[in-house]
Amino acid sequence: MSCRKASVALLAAVVACTALAGCMPWGDDEPEKKIGAAADKAQGGKADQAAARKEKTARAAKVKANELGQIPVLMYHRVVDKPTAPDDRTPKQFRAELERLAAEGYVPITAAEYVRGRIGIPAGKHPVVLTFDDASPAQLTLDGSGRPMPDTAVAILQDVAKRHPGFRPVGTFYVTSDLFGKTRPEEQTQMLTWLRENGFDVGNHTYGHRNLLGMSKKEAMTEIARGHDLIIKLINTEPASLALPYGNQPSTPSWALKGNSGDIAYTYGGVFRAGYTPAASPFSKDFDPVDLPRIRSMDKVKKDECHRFCSTAWLDWLKANPDERYTSDGDVGTVAYAKFKAPFMAPRFAPYALPY
Structure with a gap:
């Protein structure tokens, strides 16, 4: 029961x-936090609980934990030698950004982990969500032995992770019916199964990548539900989040978060747009599951909006403003933060609060 x-x-x-x-x-x-009280009770007695909490608080203060801070959710499309679109990145550019993230103490998590608040990374580290749209073969192509082909996004991510222990090779792939250039259901299942078995997350990007803006409620929900159903049919796993095509919300944003078409129903922990800021902590009052921002992966360019709003600019800003970014206390069972930040915590997480 x-x-x-x-x-x-x-x-x-x-x-x-x-x-x-x-x-x-x-x-x-x-968002979810595993309750910490049960573990504390097992230690026996109020004195032991108080001592354990004091120790946790001291650890959080030592690393200046801020689990109400901002989290960069980076958006990638194709990784190709010769970019032909603004969202394309070369393998060299993609690798350089991952190397920077590793060097600056970021640890990748999936979008599912983010929207559910399951951010289990070491103390002092910062979460980053790597998202890949449109299921391009440049993101993942497998050779005859089931290994990612060199210079695909996944192969580069895995290589960087090998060079930087603790840098998790995980991310979220937002897929449509055009799955990595594969047309046979068996091949599509093979690709999504590989991702799931290797720690990646598969999210919905709608069935046909159609712009939801201006669609009727029925049309929008049908497009979302078809993409949702495709993933379930291929790997028997419900996606936890949706990325909006072109970043455009339907006329009623909540249609993207929860809805149905016929006997296909969907409910998401979060709906992602296309820009332009870091995202709020899932434990913050600012967390809005129907309107989660992502950051385009791009270098600074003069007289271009990405001079301020793309990944290089925002990573520079977070580095210069470390008190604004999410820093873990290393304990998935608590929400740690400096006491003066208490007004920003969502009230329902009060039982897990660890102010210092």
Whole structure:
């Protein structure tokens, strides 16, 4: 019996169940923190709990943890030797950005981990979400042995991770019906299965990459639901998030977060747009699941909006303003922050707060 369905007569059982990770007061489509109280109780007694909390607080203060800080969600498209579109990156540019992230203490997480608040990275490190749109063969192509081909985005990411222990080779691929240039369902399943089995996340980018702006409610939900259903049919896994084609919301933004078409229903933990700022912590009052920003991967260019709003500019800004970025305390069971930042925390995470 789940916590939500328990009757008043079983209140004691509910209290016990709520202490377990599987019976949290929110679902998989919302940010989640594994409750820390159960572990503390196992240590026995209020004195032990107080000592454990004091130790956690000291660790958080030592690394200047800020789990209410901003998180860069970077947006990539093709990684090719000869770019032909503004969103293309060369293998050299892509590798250089990953090397910079590793050097500056970032650890990749998936979009699913981000929207669910499952940010389990070492103390003092900063999460970054790497997202890849449109399922291009330049992002992932497998050779005859099932290994990523050299100079594809995944191969470069894995190579950088080998050179920098602790830099997780994970990211989220927002796919459409044109899956990495594969047309047979068996080949499409093969690609998505490889991603899932290697720690990557697969998100919905709609079925046909059509602009949702201006569509009727029925049209928009049908386009989203078809993409959602495609992923389920291929790998029996529901996507946790949606990336909007062209970054455009439907006329009613909430249609992208939750809806249905016939017997196909979808509910997402977050909907991502195309720019232009770092994203709010999932534990912050500023976190808006229907309107999550991403940052285009691009170098600074004079007289161009990316001089201020693309990845190089924002990574420069976060480096110059370290108190504004998310810094982990190393404990997935707490939300750690300096006391004066308390007004910015979403109230429902109060049980997990660790101010210092």
